[in-house]
Amino acid sequence: MTHPFIEHVNLTVSDPERSAALMARIFGWHERWRGPARDGGMSIHVGSDEAYVAFYTGPDGLHANAHFAKGEPLNHVGIQVDDLDAIEAKVVDAGLRPFNHGVYEPGRRFYFFDLNGIEYEVVSYAARPAR
Numbered sequence: 001m002t003h004p005f006i007e008h009v010n011l012t013v014s015d016p017e018r019s020a021a022l023m024a025r026i027f028g029w030h031e032r033w034r035g036p037a038r039d040g041g042m043s044i045h046v047g048s049d050e051a052y053v054a055f056y057t058g059p060d061g062l063h064a065n066a067h068f069a070k071g072e073p074l075n076h077v078g079i080q081v082d083d084l085d086a087i088e089a090k091v092v093d094a095g096l097r098p099f100n101h102g103v104y105e106p107g108r109r110f111y112f113f114d115l116n117g118i119e120y121e122v123v124s125y126a127a128r129p130a131r
Contacts, residue, residue: 076119084124
């Protein structure tokens with residue numbers, strides 16, 4: 001490894017199956033692992049071969065609305081993509097609402113909330129296609 005990178009993010013959600021399927025649908029990720037987790041809960045890991053998001057819940061959705069002191073400052077999860085417009089179309093197709101579009105050097109971005117109220121920023125540093 002030439003430099004440190006974020007290997008995973010662990011998010012507590014109400015339904016890991018639903019969250020994992022949504023992120024796979026939007027970003028084209030694959031399931032890397034699923035299994036038992038703390039307090040009798042379960043986790044599903046989806047992402048690429050290099051990095052992933054772990055979606056966790058306790059038994060019967062326990063902790064889905066919990067606020068963990070160490071996680072309170074979470075603002076959003078940033079995902080870099082090549083084709084921002086294609087991903088935005090998938091977000092809309094999933095019934096979610098993109099907002100706060102922005103163009104800045106060196107890229108473009110938009111945000112959306114998932115079904116658990118977790119905010120995602122989607123950013124692309126690729127050149128914008130000519131229209």
